[in-house]
Amino acid sequence: MKNITLCTLIVVLLTSCPGGSSKDGWKDLFNGKDFTGWIQRNGEAEYKIENREIVGISIANTPNSFLCTEKDYSDFILEFELMVDERLNSGVQIRSHSLPEYNNGRVHGYQVEVDPSERGWSAGIYDEARNGWLYPVTPYNPNAVTAFKNNDWNHYRVEAIGNNIKTWLNGIPVTDLLVDFDDSGFIALQVHSVRDEYAGATVRWRNLRIMTENLEANRKTDTPPVYQANVIPNTLSDREKQEGWTLLFDGKTTNGWRGALKQAMPEKGWVVNDGVLEVLPRAEGGGGGDIVTIEKFKNFELVFDFKLSEGANSGLKYYVTENVYGKGTLGLEYQLLDDAKHPDALLGNNGNRTLASLYDLLPSGRKRFNGIGQWNTGRVVAKDNHIEHWLNNFKVLEYERGGAQYMQALSQSKWNGNTVNFGLADEGHILLQDHNDRVWFRSIKIRKL
Numbered sequence: 001m002k003n004i005t006l007c008t009l010i011v012v013l014l015t016s017c018p019g020g021s022s023k024d025g026w027k028d029l030f031n032g033k034d035f036t037g038w039i040q041r042n043g044e045a046e047y048k049i050e051n052r053e054i055v056g057i058s059i060a061n062t063p064n065s066f067l068c069t070e071k072d073y074s075d076f077i078l079e080f081e082l083m084v085d086e087r088l089n090s091g092v093q094i095r096s097h098s099l100p101e102y103n104n105g106r107v108h109g110y111q112v113e114v115d116p117s118e119r120g121w122s123a124g125i126y127d128e129a130r131n132g133w134l135y136p137v138t139p140y141n142p143n144a145v146t147a148f149k150n151n152d153w154n155h156y157r158v159e160a161i162g163n164n165i166k167t168w169l170n171g172i173p174v175t176d177l178l179v180d181f182d183d184s185g186f187i188a189l190q191v192h193s194v195r196d197e198y199a200g201a202t203v204r205w206r207n208l209r210i211m212t213e214n215l216e217a218n219r220k221t222d223t224p225p226v227y228q229a230n231v232i233p234n235t236l237s238d239r240e241k242q243e244g245w246t247l248l249f250d251g252k253t254t255n256g257w258r259g260a261l262k263q264a265m266p267e268k269g270w271v272v273n274d275g276v277l278e279v280l281p282r283a284e285g286g287g288g289g290d291i292v293t294i295e296k297f298k299n300f301e302l303v304f305d306f307k308l309s310e311g312a313n314s315g316l317k318y319y320v321t322e323n324v325y326g327k328g329t330l331g332l333e334y335q336l337l338d339d340a341k342h343p344d345a346l347l348g349n350n351g352n353r354t355l356a357s358l359y360d361l362l363p364s365g366r367k368r369f370n371g372i373g374q375w376n377t378g379r380v381v382a383k384d385n386h387i388e389h390w391l392n393n394f395k396v397l398e399y400e401r402g403g404a405q406y407m408q409a410l411s412q413s414k415w416n417g418n419t420v421n422f423g424l425a426d427e428g429h430i431l432l433q434d435h436n437d438r439v440w441f442r443s444i445k446i447r448k449l
Contacts, residue, residue, distance in 0.1 A: 025218065029069065029080075029187065029208040030054060041066045041098050042107055045191035053206040056191035058088055060199040064128075066093060066107045066188040074184035075215055078158040080208040082114060085201035086150050090114035092205075093128060093188035094160055103129060109185050110134070112158055112167055114203065120145035123156060123167040123174035127181070128190075132370060133393045135175040140227040147172040153206075161215050163232060173223040178230040178237055231377075233305070233443050234275050240445075248293060248302075248430065248444040251275040260290040260329045260431060261322055269434055277441040279314065279434050286436060290329065292320055292429040299449040302380045302430065305442045310372050311341040312437035315359060318380055319428035331431055332401075332423045333359035334380055334389055336439065338372055349412055356391040361409040361423075364389060364396035375442075383449045 029037075032052035040047060043065030046057040054067065073095070084090050096109025108129035115121040123144065125135040137144050147169040148154055157168040163183075167175045189205055211218060228239045234251030248256060252272060259266045269288025271278050280286035297318070304316060313336070320331030335357045339345040344353045348360050356364035356378065370376045370392060379390035389397035399406055402424055415422045432441060 025211045025214055026079075026209045027211070029078075029210055030205075035067070037070050039068050039070055041068050041105070041188070043191065043193060047189075047191070053204050054189060054208075056090070056189060056203045056205075058191050058194045058199055058201045060194055060196045062193060064107070064193050065191040066096075066098075067191075068093070068096070068098070068107070068186045068188040070186070072184050072186055073160075073210065073212065075161045075212065076158075077211040077215055077218055078160070078187065078209075079156065081153045081155050081206050082204065083151075083153045084114055084116055084203040086116045087198045088116070088194065088201040088203055089192045090203045091126065091128070091190045091192075092156070092158075093186070093190060094158060094165075095182040095185035096128070096188055097182070097185050107188060109182055110160075110165065110179070111190065112156065114190075116148060116150050120148060122148035122154070123169035125165060125167065125175050125177050130181075131375070132368060134179060134231055135177045135229050136393045137174060139390075139393060139395070140229060141174060144169065144172050144174040144226070147174065157220065159215075159219060161219070166220075168220065168223065171223075173226050176226050176228040178228065178232050178235075180232045231443075235443075236445065240447075244447040245445050246447065248446055249277055249441065251442065254291070256294055257291045257432075258294055259288070260292045260320075262289075265291065266434075275442055277432075277444075279432070279437070279439045279441075281438050282436045284438075286434065288434055290431050290433050292322075292329070292431045294429075296427045296429055297382075297446065297448065298427040299383045300380075300446050301449060302382075302444075302446045304378050304444040305375050306336055306378060307375050307440040308336060308338050308372055309438040311338050312372075312439050313337050313342050313344055313435045314437060314439040315433040315435070316378065316380070317431035317433065318382060319423060319425045320431045321425050321428050324425070327419060329431060330419060330422060331425075331428055332361075332387070333433075334378055335359040335364075336378075336433075339369075341372075349409075352409070356389050356396045358387075358389065358397060358399065358409075360413045360415075361406070362397060362399055364391070366394070367396050368392045368394055377443075381449075 043063040045059050045065035047067050048055050091111040091114050094110050098105045098107050106129050111126040111128045113124045121137040124137040159166045163180050165177045230237050254265050266288030269286040315333040315336050317331035317333045337355050339354045351363040381388040385401040
């Protein structure tokens with residue numbers, strides 16, 4: 001009888017003590033008493049413990065602060081509750097790192113967003129100090145914008161299993177992301193940097209728990225699917241295939257492409273290397289000319305990753321025609337340009353030759369550019385003459401082909417009086433431009449609408 005009582009006591013202690021594993025597979029990340037197992041990195045915001053809660057207190061003029069687990073985690077299901085001052089932005093890092101060789105140890109990696117503003121991107125996924133937004137909420141899942149509760153506790157759930165990260169906020173599904181930058185790393189609680197007037201704003205966490213085993217059996221399956229964003233280069237998920245997406249570049253060959261006004265790919269100037277389609281500068285064997293898809297497209301959504309060298313000029317054109325109106329190739333151009341170093345950025349009208357603009361016609365608006373030598377993502381949506389340009393998940397231009405704004409811009413452009421019905425073809429090729437500058441492309445995918 002004494003042995004049974006002792007065993008029972010041991011089981012109770014293991015399942016109830018902070019940091020112990022419960023019988024359902026959950027383990028507490030925070031013991032409720034001290035910061036054993038945690039380490040602070042980067043900024044100097046204050047972290048303290050009140051009523052078994054972790055309280056982060058913002059301090060002015062210090063970088064983003066992170067309270068990080070000493071242990072790294074790979075595949076897991078994470079749950080926690082959070083309450084934040086409406087003046088403060090925050091987040092929870094997952095699979096993150098702090099490395100001496102990367103920005104002197106700056107914390108970087110996936111962040112599950114905490115956004116109490118009207119924008120409502122809480123539980124979206126941001127790539128801290130690296131690639132920016134991977135899954136902003138509004139363009140992908142507007143139904144989740146109102147899921148966050150201000151001045152109250154919010155329940156988060158994160159499933160990071162393999163290359164798939166999903167999040168829920170107060171029971172509402174928010175994200176479904178496919179990504180392969182990191183497969184493990186620490187978990188961290190962020191207190192955002194603030195100006196003087198926001199010093200003292202707080203964020204609180206409680207009931208932090210994690211599961212690292214038997215994950216497939218514990219996946220959440222009782223909520224409807226949301227938009228799936230796939231940022232793994234040159235791949236299509238099963239979901240994407242079902243939704244009609246196809247790869248225009250497979251990462252290995254130039255199948256599906258040919259030279260503009262030609263029957264085959266150029267013999268020089270375009271190379272495929274390590275999953276990337278590269279345009280070579282003329283001095284290094286370039287000068288092969290533009291290339292186009294063999295197939296034509298009418299209504300479509302097109303996504304592509306691009307990287308620019310310093311001072312580069314290039315473009316992606318759509319609704320491209322060949323030898324029409326006595327011209328070689330004509331089409332609408334999503335401008336690709338180093339705005340800071342290339343002189344073309346200062347030409348045209350009102351910035352309509354800058355990055356992500358409709359070249360020489362309509363300027364793009366506020367842009368979030370990851371920088372020269374960094375990967376960026378462009379998107380073109382074209383349906384029944386309604387066109388949208390996106391850059392890194394933000395819409396930067398919207399117009400109607402043939403509408404009053406378009407025709408007014410056309411009358412002031414380089415094509416005025418030279419071309420009948422410029423850009424108004426019912427369908428056309430997709431074109432990648434060779435402008436004698438080094439540019440890289442990957443993950444070019446399209447679906448017909």
